[in-house]
Structure formats: C-alpha cells, structure tokens
Amino acid sequence: MTYKFDDEISFNQKKNRQQTRQKDKNKKEIRQDRYLTKYNRAKNSARIREEYQMNKSIKEDNHPGMSNAEGSEAQDFWGIASAIDIYNCKPEKIRDAELIRTFVVELCDLIEMKRFGETQIVHFGEDEKVAGFSMIQLIETSLISAHFANSSNATYLDVFSCKAYDPETVRRFSQSFFGGSFSTLQVNLRR
Helix, strand or coil: CHHHHHHHHHHHHHHHHHHHHHHHHHHHHHHHHHHHHHHHHHHHHHHHHHHHHHHCCCCHHHCCCECCCCCCCCCCECEEEEEEEEECCCHHHHCCHHHHHHHHHHHHHHCCCCECCCCEEEEECCCCCCCEEEEEEEECCEEEEEEEECCCCEEEEEEEECCCCCHHHHHHHHHHHHCCCEEEEEEEEEC
C-alpha cells in the first residue's frame, strides 16, 4: 500500500506540475498578446507620424490637401480620416447632449482644429437598437461626427481633416472622456 500511495502522490505531483506549466504558458501567451496589441498600436501611430513628418515641410496655408515637398516621389494625400469605436462607455456621459458638446470643444482644442459654427446634436432612432445622440461639428478643415448608441453604450467617432493631427491622441482622449473600457482605431489617408 505504501508503494501505491507513493505512486498516487507522484502522479498528483506530475499532474499539478503540468497544470502549473500550462497556467504559466497561458499567462505568457496573454502577456505576449497584450504586448503585440500595444506594439501594433504604437507601430500604426508611428507610421502615421512618419507620413506626416514627410509632409511637414508644407505650410498649413497650402491646403486643400497635404502634399510632399517638391521633387518627392511619395504620393500626395488630401487628408486623414480616423474611425474610432469606443466600447462600454459610461451611459450618463453618452446620453448627455451638453457633455457631448463639451467633448467637441475640448477635442477641437486638443488637436488644434478651428470649429466652424455650432455643434449639432440630435437624438435619433425609433428602434432602441440604434437609438442615441448623433453629433456633427464642422471644422475649417473638414468635420467631426459621432453616433452614441444607447443599447450598447458605444461611441462611433469619425474625424476627417486635411490638417494634420494625431489619431492616437484622439482615440486616447475620447476613450478617457467617455469612460470606455477599450477602443479601436482605423486610419485612412485620403488620396
């Protein structure tokens, strides 16, 4: 019996070691996934900044459109469009028209965009699935718009401008302002 008991202990120890190794492996994979996500976000932001650095020699009064220095072979582009989806926003923030108006003013100040006219905010949606405020703000270099979905507590923000700005700054600020738990950013250089 002693021998059998020792085998059971040995078997349980092996099993525990295997489970511990698997947990460690899972933790390592999670850390790697988080690192890669952060790395990819940083890489995307760095790519956009590099494209803007290439175009920095052009003066702002030279728009419409951003173009490269004369003689450059890189393609010109009109502007930058960012689509930012923010999830699990605080309901009280996305259901308050005055707070949304404050957001627009602060965002425009942050990215140095000059507002053109008043912010328009309207509550839309007979179907509760899509109901929520929609916002549009004209800016001298294009526009900022958003829809705030009540049923999912999500914010769908679009920023388009032919004046350079950092989309990652917009994403971080917006997620923080609306109290979202996570967000996605898609950037399109309009040619």
